[in-house]
């Protein structure tokens with residue numbers, strides 16, 4: 001058993017001693033107590049504000065508000081670009097900016113199956129006068145958007161979004177009847 005000398009600084013604070021190990025009743029440091037009481041106070045205020053008085057929006061409410069905002073933006077965007085028609089696609093097929101966008105999409109997304117110049121490889125030649133699913137602008141747009149998945153043409157609507165589907169449809173309209181050299185043999189019915 002250890003003996004406490006009169007110079008031991010813990011002399012008055014020892015509340016328990018066992019095998020020479022002393023347990024003292026020291027005051028907790030103020031910074032530590034500050035954090036403890038601070039978190040308790042924060043928790044109480046947050047609980048009252050979020051759960052009792054609903055002054056702080058809940059994560060669920062924030063999520064719904066965010067989703068509504070995105071849906072409204074999407075609706076506004078669709079309204080701004082207007083509805084799609086043979087006329088709007090023909091107009092886009094003459095618009096340099098839209099054609100450039102469409103050409104970019106074609107190069108990255110369609111060229112692997114339809115060849116870089118649209119002359120066809122796995123997919124049909126898009127530069128001749130023959131069409132399996134119709135060569136009218138809205139038919140081409142529908143084919144691109146919804147695909148013919150069972151025949152190997154994917155539906156691009158979900159992946160590309162409305163604007164890019166329209167741009168690439170306008171680009172395909174501009175390729176029609178350009179009959180690139182070395183293109184695949186015609187498939188489907190001839191159209192003007």
Ligand code: HEC
Pocket residue numbers: 105106109110111112113114122123124126130131132133134135140143144148151152153154156168169172187188
């Ligand atoms: C994975 C290969 C593949 C990719 C990638 C692909 N297509 Fe196709 N596409 C096909 C096949 C195969 C067909 C023919 C479907 C059939 O036989 O009915 C086709 C058909 C079409 C047709 C109809 C042609 C006709 O004669 O009526 C158009 C238009 C078309 N694709 C445009 C596109 C565009 C634009 C893209 C890029 C956004 C694209 N395709 C990407 C494989 C593909």
